[in-house]
Amino acid sequence: MIVVLGYLLSNSSSIGAEDSNAAGFTMIELxxxxxxxxxxxxxxxxxxxxxxxNNRLQSASQVLMSSIRLARTEAIARNRITHLELDNNNQxxxxxxxxxxxxxxxTTDEDFIKSLTLGSDTIQFASxxxxxxxxxxxxxxxxxxxxxxxxxxxxDRGAAYGRFVQVSQVGRSLQRKINAGSxxxxxx
Numbered sequence: 001m002i003v004v005l006g007y008l009l010s011n012s013s014s015i016g017a018e019d020s021n022a023a024g025f026t027m028i029e030l031x032x033x034x035x036x037x038x039x040x041x042x043x044x045x046x047x048x049x050x051x052x053x054n055n056r057l058q059s060a061s062q063v064l065m066s067s068i069r070l071a072r073t074e075a076i077a078r079n080r081i082t083h084l085e086l087d088n089n090n091q092x093x094x095x096x097x098x099x100x101x102x103x104x105x106x107t108t109d110e111d112f113i114k115s116l117t118l119g120s121d122t123i124q125f126a127s128x129x130x131x132x133x134x135x136x137x138x139x140x141x142x143x144x145x146x147x148x149x150x151x152x153x154x155x156d157r158g159a160a161y162g163r164f165v166q167v168s169q170v171g172r173s174l175q176r177k178i179n180a181g182s183x184x185x186x187x188x
Contacts, residue, residue, distance in 0.1 A: 050161075053155055053157065053161070054161060056120065056122075056123065056155070057123065057153055057154070057155055057161065057162065057163050058163060060090075060118045060123050060153055060163075061153040061163035061164075061165055061175050062175070063092075063116065063118050064086075064092070064118060064125075064151065064153065064165055065165055065173055065175050067084060067092045067094060067114070067116070068084060068135070068165070068167055068173045069173060070094060070113070070114065071083070071084040071094045071113075071135070071137055072137045072141045072171045072173075073141070074094070074096070074113055075137035075138060075139055075140075075141050076139070076140065076141040078096060079139045080096045080097075080139060081096070081097050081098070081099070081100060081102075081136055081137065081138060081139065081144070082094060082095065082096055082097070082113070082136070082137045083095050083096075083097045083102060083103070083104055083134045083135070083136050083137075084134055084135045084136075084137075085103065085104060085131065085132060085133070085134035085135075086118070086125060086131040086132065086134075087132055088132065089117070090117055090118040090120075090121075090123060090125070091115065091116070091117050091118075092114075092115065092116050092117075092118060093107075093112070093114075093115045094112075094113040094114045094115070095109070095111050095112045095113055096111035096112075096113065097111070097136070100136045100138075100144040101133075101134075101136065103134065104134075122155045122156055123153065123154070123155050124153075124154050124155070124186065125151055125152065125153055125154075126151070126152040126154065126186050127149065127150060127151045127152070128147075128148075128149065128150045129145060129149050131151070135149055135167065137171055141170075141171040142169065142170055142171050143167060143168070143169050143170075143171055146169075147169065148166055148167060148168050148169060149166070149167040150164070150165075150166050150167075151164070151165040151166070151167075152164055152178060152186045153165060154178070154186035158186060159178045159186045160178075161178075162177070162178040162186050163175060163176070163177060163178065164176050164177065164178045164179070
């Protein structure tokens with residue numbers, strides 16, 4: 001497209017114009033350039049849209065991972081139980097609690113650590129545990145729940161594009177693309 005525009009700009013006189021001193025582009029030249037530009041947009045549009053959606057998913061899963069790591073680190077540093085919960089509005093809350101299973105206090109409470117929103121309304125989370133009830137970390141940074149916590153981070157395109165976050169019993173977390181062959185999914 002740039003080559004075509006450069007050619008057109010270098011030829012200051014229009015082809016077939018009656019006046020040889022007339023400068024500008026003919027309608028046909030403009031239509032050719034616009035047609036080429038439309039073809040390029042049509043070819044590049046869908047991949048760019050997918051890239052934006054993939055970046056949103058990856059960003060949401062990275063924020064979730066960071067929140068999990070923060071909750072675990074705070075449990076160890078403060079030598080207290082920390083609680084992480086994710087509500088239906090994709091809002092994460094991290095706080096200090098007195099007992100395993102307690103909910104986060106009000107955001108003005110001194111035991112409240114952080115609150116943030118994950119992604120947009122199109123991102124859904126599916127887990128083998130109730131994320132609204134929360135994930136608790138002991139004073140040693142281990143999961144208080146039995147077994148691993150697995151969380152699928154997906155959008156309206158389904159598991160083929162989703163991300164997978166897993167927290168092991170010892171509190172370590174990992175993130176990767178969803179692998180349907182290994183049982184990962186976007187549904188609980």
